[in-house]
Amino acid sequence: MKASKRKYDLVIVGSGLSGASAAAEAADQGLDTLLVEKGRNLGGTGNYVEGVLVVGSDLQKAQGVTITAEDILREEYDWTHGLADLRIWKSYLQATKGNFAWLKSHGAQMTKLRTLGTGENTWHLFDGHGKQAITEGLLPAARWQGVEIITSSQVIRLEVDLAGKISGLVIADYESQTEYFVQTEHVILATGGYLNNPELLRSHTSGNAKRIISVNSGKNTGDGLKLAWSIGAKKFGMGMVMMFGGQVMDQAEPGFKNWSRQINRAVTHEGPLWVNERGDRFTNEDCTDIWAIAGNALIRQEKVYAILNQEEMRALSQQAFKNTDLKYDQLLADLQDDLEQEKSYLTCGDSLEELAQKLDLPHLLDSVKRYNELAKGGKDLDFGKDSRFLHPLEAGSYYAFELGIGAFCTMGGLRTDLQNRVLDQEGNWIRGLYAVGNDGSAGLVGDTYGVNIPGSEAGYCVYSGRVAAQDVAEQLQLT
Template sequence: MQTKEQYDVVVVGGGAAGFTAAYEASHRGLSVLVVEKGKTTGGSGEYIEGAFAVDSYLQKKHNVQLTKEDVLNEELNYSHYRADTQVWKEYIAASADMIKWLHDIGAEYLDVEPLGSGYRTWHLFKGLGKAVIHDVLEPKSKKQGTDVLTETSVTKVNLDKQGKVTSVNIENLADHSTKTVTTQAVVLATGGYLNNKEMIKNDTHYDDDQLIPVNSEKNTGDGLQLAWDAGAQKYAMGTAMLFGGYLKDHTKPGYVYRYSELNGAADQQSLLWVNENGDRFVNEEVVDNFALAGNALFTQGKVFTILDQSTIDHLTNDKLYKAMGTWDYHDTKLPHLQEEIDKALADDAPYITKADSIAELANKVGLADLEVTVTRYNQLSHDGQDLDFGKKSDFMIPVENGPVYAIELGIGAFCTMGGLKTDTKHNVLNRKGQPITGLYAIGNDGAGMLIGDTYGPNMPGTEAGFVFYSGKHVADIISDKIKG
């Protein structure tokens, strides 16, 4: 608890958004305290792959033809106009400059890429968000005078009688000592509530047993609760960034399978999917839009990928059936797939079942209709036409050469968005729609203004881009306000 008694800005959360705000605020000459509840900084921002922008210098190199008006209209339509038009306009207008700004202060890019069937807006970081945070934003923030507390929680945002922020109460989580720090501005950057099972159960339509968080496991809605306790409006709850199927293993943290080749095969190769009855239920090419794939999977009680040894051999030794949806899978095959399957079986992993025949597999897993489904699927595969769901013949891969496997999938999610209503200056609004003076929300805590009921991966990187944009933007706003 070695802190000063007073800071211009207190940032709650030491991730990508928090350290972007801390860097810019300290660069502008403000005194800044970052309060992080974890033992280490970085949080889920370490997993960021790339950030969105329109008309960036990297896109110009590739002659990407995409206008700001196109993006705005696409996102508003995608959200069914539940997204805030003005927030999107200002974010889009600043996006190219944000990519250049990050580069200028030290972030490195691999390139700008599309994702699945989406547009080429994904500016991929070398070393992921981890490098951006720990090699650039955090050390430079500290060099500029930012103080950082870890294993410390903000327990309350204090307001005066006029409803203006005056201070925060903080608690050391190791020895439970407490302190009050005076400040003019509190910036909430705690990453949303994906790891709060009660919030997921009560405030979303997702099955919390099926949902697999793939993040730092620290995003428990702390910032939202601080704001609600201070009189903030509860707004736009219920949307997570889903990304399709994910190996269902509640015995391990979700992130351990993030780059698993078995996970990639089961989720991203458009192989046969069946539900808890063994029935097919969707055109598996839906994986090209990972958010829509997540929605489709949530319509079923359980989901399994069914594949045979020929498919495994093909993916291991020959080539992919289709390009993977994330840039980590630019390889042309999955050389460790068989190795991963053998290890999972040896470890009695809960998500995998092996059998010598479809009949035996159906009996082991309890999939009553599986034999009928596979017989029909194989016939359609050999005929070269999917009369049931319209999947392209290239991805109609028969399941007929044993052994055969069932891989149970949950639905993966990177983050939640929403919970607070904010304006274009990231002010947190109270229940009457007025700003709580001095209280701001950025990153996932403030991203409810961007979406409807489904995240839009058609413009990949929008949430990550907003993390950096909102962090810098709020720091500039606070600096201008304090300095007059």
């Protein structure tokens, strides 16, 4: 699909939550705007977003939640070891309540508040996830006010003038297989980071990036970052992957297909024994209450296996574990399906000796012996796991599920200022260029996503999209 004109006030690249927010705000500001989406469908990974960070909402007041912006600033300073830009955080937090009202006025529906694991009660959930907010709210509102939206089109090059300012861009139209130039002095990059770019993951994360399993739209390949780098933007804050803990290491299916299966939840989030490539236990498996920490623990190993038997599955379904909806019959059904399909991530043995031999885990027998001793003693003296989650593994067939590390997105890649302007190697604005959402969120995090404040990245998508569009409007008024 081709753009109808060859000149716009603003071009937005990407239609996820940040791009859709930028488009709706640009419409509110009266900007002549083009939104370019490389996929055939709109929304991207934003369609799967569950909710956004808000401070001081009526929902929080009704539930007696008293957390303040100052509380969050202190938490983020500690959580990120001072790496986060607290100026960005402060401005963002001051805007969350207004953004909440703005989202609702633009068709997004949010009626529920919850936390995540041990995090704060800041997560305001979309009714119908981000897809409802984007495709039934923000983008229709933008279109109604004149924003042009094209799909199956990709921005393949940014152009700058002799002074280094944005002057336009080149778009490839997949339908006609042609390329054409569009003139604009303002571009907002909202392409969602690089989680689906294996080369960038390998280059900028640990040597075990191959074990990262994306659970997203599959379209976040670093397009915006590469466009910005090509005209001199600083490469900044790479390597931060929003890891949520374990995910069965399924090479044949996309990550989202296993996400809701009960057997996947059981082996990755409910605290069974985890061992590494040598068969050694290496962490408190109950770390999934802060799932970013679980991801960090898992990726430091060359391989990870969850070890359990049917008695452990029964215990998972009966004890007070985090996921109270686990059903023993469904766990057995999922297990049987995996066995029948000969899933590569599942290995079974009639004995621990057989399992250890099949997987070449020389320390497995000693690890299970020690684990059983701790379980019978009722106290994890090695890693401090809650005693409710300790169960001996002593009889029946044994099963080893190989785990990868599930991930939703990356954050970082570009350095931006308080208006989400993209900066060059010397910290100067590449005039006319902005990055929002995952592309422009390096200042929000350190090396780990802070699930202590649930909804912070999704809320930042809304905030940054609006801030960038507002600054474009201000720049146009100055010219």
